[in-house]
Amino acid sequence: xxxxxxxxxxxxxxxxxxxxxxxxxxxxxxxxxxxxxxxxxxxxxxxxxxxxxxxxxxxxxxxxxxxxxxxxxxxxxxxxxxxxxxxxxxxxxxxxxxxxxxxxxxxxxxxxxxxxxxxxxxxxxxxxxxxxxxxxxxxxxxxxxxxxxxxxxxxxxxxxxxxxxxxxxxxxxxxxxxxxxxxxxxxxxxxxxxxxxxxxxxxxxxxxxxxxxxxxxxxxxxxxxxxxxxxxxxxxxxxxxxxxxxxxxxxxxxxxxxxxxxxxxxxxxxxxxxxxxxxxxxxxxxxxxxxxxxxxxxxxxxxxxxxxxxxxxxxxxxxxxxxxxxxx
Ligand code: UDP
Ligand code: MG
Numbered sequence: 001x002x003x004x005x006x007x008x009x010x011x012x013x014x015x016x017x018x019x020x021x022x023x024x025x026x027x028x029x030x031x032x033x034x035x036x037x038x039x040x041x042x043x044x045x046x047x048x049x050x051x052x053x054x055x056x057x058x059x060x061x062x063x064x065x066x067x068x069x070x071x072x073x074x075x076x077x078x079x080x081x082x083x084x085x086x087x088x089x090x091x092x093x094x095x096x097x098x099x100x101x102x103x104x105x106x107x108x109x110x111x112x113x114x115x116x117x118x119x120x121x122x123x124x125x126x127x128x129x130x131x132x133x134x135x136x137x138x139x140x141x142x143x144x145x146x147x148x149x150x151x152x153x154x155x156x157x158x159x160x161x162x163x164x165x166x167x168x169x170x171x172x173x174x175x176x177x178x179x180x181x182x183x184x185x186x187x188x189x190x191x192x193x194x195x196x197x198x199x200x201x202x203x204x205x206x207x208x209x210x211x212x213x214x215x216x217x218x219x220x221x222x223x224x225x226x227x228x229x230x231x232x233x234x235x236x237x238x239x240x241x242x243x244x245x246x247x248x249x250x251x252x253x254x255x256x257x258x259x260x261x262x263x264x265x266x267x268x269x270x271x272x273x274x275x276x277x278x279x280x281x282x283x284x285x286x287x288x289x290x291x292x293x294x295x296x297x298x299x300x301x302x303x304x305x306x307x308x309x310x311x312x313x314x315x316x317x318x319x320x321x322x323x324x325x326x327x328x
Contacts, residue, residue, distance in 0.1 A: 001032040003105065004087045006078030008071055009051065010041040012092045014200035016050045019092055026098040030105060037061045037078045042068035048302075055304035062304035069298040071203075072174040075154060077298050079167055083310050088157045089176075094198040095124075096155040103190050104157045112188040113320060114180060115157040116149055120191035136213055140178075144220040147181040149189060156180065161320040168315045170297065172290050175216040182220075185320060218287060225284060228277040235273055242266075 005023065009016070027034045038051050042065045054060045063077050075089050086108045090096040100117060107115045122130050137150045154176055158166065162185050169179050180187075204212070217224065249255055 001086065002084040003027070003030065003032050003034045003101075004078075004082035004084030005034065005036045005101075006039065006075060006082060006087065006089045007036065007092050008039045008041055008074035008078070009043060009047050009092050010068065010071070010074070010203045011043045011045045011047060012200060012203075013043075013045040013047050013050060015093045015198050016047060016054075018198045019094060020054055022094060023098045026101050030102060032105070035059050035061055035082075035084065037063065037082055039074040039078045040064040041071065041074040042066070052304065058305055060304075061306045062302070063300050063306060064302035064304075066299040066301040071154075072176055073298045075176060076167075076174065077300065079163055080312075080314075081306055081310050082163065085160050086157055087160070087163050088155075090155050091153075093200065095195050096153075097192060097195055100190055100192045101157075107188040107190060108157055108159060110188070111186070111322070113159045113162040113185040113322070114183075114187040116152040116180075116187055116189050117155040118149060118189045118191050119151040119153070119194040122151075122194045124194055124196040132209065136209075139213070140216055143217050143223050144175075144178050145181040147184060148177060149181075149187070152177065152189070159320075159322055161322055164312075164315050165318045165320050168318055170294075170314060171219065172295065172297065173215045173219040173287055174297075175212075175219055178216060178220045183318075183320070218283065222284075224280055228280055231273060231277065235270060 005027070007019070007023075012019070023036060027036070036059060038054070038060065040048050040051055040062065048064060051060075051062045051064070055062050061081070063081060065074070065077070078089065079087065086105065088101060088104065090098070096117060104115045104117065122133070125133070133151075137148070140148050141150065162183070165183055165185070166176070166179055
């Protein structure tokens with residue numbers, strides 16, 4: 001059996017010297033062949049030089065992007081070139097401990113197509129990261145897909161058929177976890193304690209996290225558009241009630257209508273709401289526009305130890321079936 005490990009790298013010069021020995025140690029203990037695919041996502045530090053050195057080992061393969069295409073694109077590239085029977089995706093900062101790979105492989109051998117590592121504790125993360133992450137998972141489960149397993153990130157193992165199924169999704173606005181949930185494959189969950197980043201800083205600052213969350217919602221759900229209809233209806237209702245009240249004041253009490261201030265407030269409120277909803281619709285239209293162009297998801301401008309023949313064609317149909325007779 002061949003195990004492929006995919007690791008996206010973006011400005012990880014501090015973490016990389018810890019990563020390589022840690023992952024190699026665990027892979028050496030596993031009773032299977034392995035390949036490690038590093039995807040350099042347009043790093044601007046010394047990551048590429050470090051990868052070049054690491055690629056002296058033929059089991060280390062490198063795909064280097066022409067620029068920063070993003071974490072999800074880097075994972076996709078790794079998947080496109082992975083040749084393994086089982087494929088693992090993990091982060092470069094050792095927050096995903098390689099030690100649990102053994103358990104993940106064992107679950108794969110039992111017949112599971114997807115083995116997800118679930119953070120049983122994130123004590124090592126900051127309070128801010130923990131609360132925003134909890135909010136994110138709540139929102140995702142309620143707006144994207146109930147099948148999303150809480151506290152499961154991109155640290156996962158896939159069987160080859162599951163990988164081929166995921167590869168058939170070529171959308172620009174990618175949220176891998178959502179795609180996995182959408183497939184609904186047989187999934188095992190392995191708990192682990194999330195470690196501290198071994199070195200360097202997070203490559204997901206707040207603005208990237210917010211963008212990621214919005215991609216996740218808008219690429220899976222039209223609920224915000226439907227909610228905007230509700231918002232419009234609510235404002236209409238309030239307008240009608242206010243109209244009735246004004247008519248009552250004029251005809252029953254005979255007092256002159258006062259309140260320029262309320263006119264201004266209402267004007268601002270309604271114009272604001274209209275523009276907000278227009279912007280929301282615009283965002284979805286922009287996504288259609290970007291998807292319609294069907295541009296490639298990434299550009300690789302350098303490879304190491306990678307045979308171009310390893311990139312298999314993208315499947316047009318999904319058949320997830322393993323020849324394993326012990327399949328669950
Ligand atoms: N990463 C990437 N491209 C990016 C941002 C991040 O390839 O634009 C990689 C990064 O090198 C790491 C993984 O994605 O291997 C997760 O990033 P990080 O650990 O900084 O995220 P956090 O754990 O803080 O959410
Ligand atoms: Mg991390």
